[in-house]
Amino acid sequence: MERVKYMLDEKDMPTAWYNVLPDLPEPLPPYLHPATKKPLGPEDLAPLFPMELIKQGVSTERYIEIPEEVRDIYRLWRPTNMFRAWRLEKALDTPARIYYKYEGTSPPGSHKPNTSVAQAYYNKQEGVKRITTETGAGQWGSALSFAGACFNIEIKVYMVKVSYFQKPYRRVMMQTWGANCIPSPSPDTKSGRDMLEKDPDCPGSLGLAISEAVEDAVSREDTKYALGSVLNHVLMHQTIVGLEAKKVLEEIDAYPDIIVGCVGGGSNFAGVFLPFIKDKLDGTKPDLRVINVEPYSCPTLTKGPYAYDFGDVAGLAPIAKMFTLGHGFIPPPVHAGGLRYHGMAPIICHLLNLGFVEARAAHQLETFEAGITFAKSEGIISAPETDHAIRATIDEALKCKETGEAKNILLAHSGHGHFDMAAYDAYLAGKLEDYEYPKEKIEAALKELPKV
Ligand SMILES: Cc1ncc(COP(=O)(O)O)c(C=O)c1O
Numbered sequence: 001m002e003r004v005k006y007m008l009d010e011k012d013m014p015t016a017w018y019n020v021l022p023d024l025p026e027p028l029p030p031y032l033h034p035a036t037k038k039p040l041g042p043e044d045l046a047p048l049f050p051m052e053l054i055k056q057g058v059s060t061e062r063y064i065e066i067p068e069e070v071r072d073i074y075r076l077w078r079p080t081n082m083f084r085a086w087r088l089e090k091a092l093d094t095p096a097r098i099y100y101k102y103e104g105t106s107p108p109g110s111h112k113p114n115t116s117v118a119q120a121y122y123n124k125q126e127g128v129k130r131i132t133t134e135t136g137a138g139q140w141g142s143a144l145s146f147a148g149a150c151f152n153i154e155i156k157v158y159m160v161k162v163s164y165f166q167k168p169y170r171r172v173m174m175q176t177w178g179a180n181c182i183p184s185p186s187p188d189t190k191s192g193r194d195m196l197e198k199d200p201d202c203p204g205s206l207g208l209a210i211s212e213a214v215e216d217a218v219s220r221e222d223t224k225y226a227l228g229s230v231l232n233h234v235l236m237h238q239t240i241v242g243l244e245a246k247k248v249l250e251e252i253d254a255y256p257d258i259i260v261g262c263v264g265g266g267s268n269f270a271g272v273f274l275p276f277i278k279d280k281l282d283g284t285k286p287d288l289r290v291i292n293v294e295p296y297s298c299p300t301l302t303k304g305p306y307a308y309d310f311g312d313v314a315g316l317a318p319i320a321k322m323f324t325l326g327h328g329f330i331p332p333p334v335h336a337g338g339l340r341y342h343g344m345a346p347i348i349c350h351l352l353n354l355g356f357v358e359a360r361a362a363h364q365l366e367t368f369e370a371g372i373t374f375a376k377s378e379g380i381i382s383a384p385e386t387d388h389a390i391r392a393t394i395d396e397a398l399k400c401k402e403t404g405e406a407k408n409i410l411l412a413h414s415g416h417g418h419f420d421m422a423a424y425d426a427y428l429a430g431k432l433e434d435y436e437y438p439k440e441k442i443e444a445a446l447k448e449l450p451k452v
Contacts, residue, residue, distance in 0.1 A: 012079065022060045083102060096400035100410070131226050141174050157213075164184075211317070215316060299436075386415055
């Protein structure tokens with residue numbers, strides 16, 4: 001009988017994260033201070049993050065040990081299963097072999113607690129009592145709320161307003177873990193008040209919610225800030241997913257030809273592909289293809305220029321070299337809320353710029369269509385973000401059908417969509433539309449790029 005699930009034993013869970021920085025062929029362009037525009041030093045970031053995370057973000061160690069306490073909590077859901085998508089392959093009638101690593105079995109339902117637990121742990125170690133953050137779709141806010149409960153840390157979440165109302169049960173989930181979640185823009189911060197004055201109906205954006213959370217954190221001694229994506233240390237914490245995937249695929253001698261994932265800030269996908277891209281960087285797997293998938297409504301990698309930009313709307317967060325739609329970007333209210341950030345992880349941008357990875361965009365309707373094909377064959381109802389990766393996976397599998405090639409495709413499956421039923425409902429009722437972000441809006445936003 002053919003195997004469907006590949007499970008690692010608890011004792012085989014990786015004990016260290018993989019840090020790609022020492023393996024990059026050219027060094028990552030430095031992050032800059034938002035006021036001085038000079039390269040950031042550890043002391044600049046100290047009001048925001050615990051020192052251990054700041055050090056991890058610039059470490060030259062290839063492997064960084066995962067603390068025992070973090071591994072203890074990871075064990076609640078890790079190692080996660082790798083599946084062979086036999087039923088999807090059959091539905092597509094493709095010779096491709098599709099594998100997917102499923103992160104939806106974590107308590108909040110996605111990959112996000114791989115870093116929230118680690119971040120809460122280091123904050124606790126350094127005596128932090130309270131952490132602020134932003135959340136788009138609610139996945140990150142839930143994951144940090146869960147981690148706050150694990151370490152008894154107070155959590156405040158600024159949730160992008162449109163998602164706050166689209167997904168009320170995400171808020172309840174955060175509250176169940178003891179967190180305080182409010183819609184952004186909010187009256188609690190200057191950034192929020194300024195925006196509400198300009199536009200009382202502003203639907204919010206990740207960039208704005210970040211401004212609020214950062215402003216709140218720096219205004220209090222007992223508080224730090226946590227970011228759920230984009231930054232080097234976040235991507236590194238997520239590599240536990242790719243390391244587990246690599247271990248299993250090595251055991252069954254199935255190295256991927258193509259790895260596919262969705263990208264918002266880039267953390268889930270980088271977590272999967274970085275341990276593999278190592279083999280492309282060192283020349284052992286030159287033909288490996290890595291496909292980053294984003295929405296046409298927020299086409300950061302496919303339409304944005306590679307430039308230095310602020311990480312947030314108000315210009316309080318560090319400046320990073322990344323593909324960007326401009327930090328003033330207010331995205332249309334499409335349903336893949338986690339894929340609506342104006343920038344992208346600098347590590348992914350650097351690899352794209354150097355030609356080691358690819359990017360493509362997908363339309364909302366075709367992603368839901370793919371998600372439903374996946375649900376009907378594999379059973380799992382996926383997050384709308386993940387549906388973008390499923391779309392590209394199906395497209396690659398159908399290309400294999402045309403060419404007759406039996407490629408190994410590894411899909412980074414970032415989470416379930418159980419809190420996204422309103423989005424599926426809208427899709428099934430024919431109420432969703434495709435939306436392509438207009439070129440003129442990108443051009444206008446780019447006039448605001450910081451001069452560095
Ligand atoms: C299920 C899921 N996948 C993907 C993402 C995108 O984030 P990232 O690119 O950091 O993985 C999110 C963000 O909220 C998410 O909730």
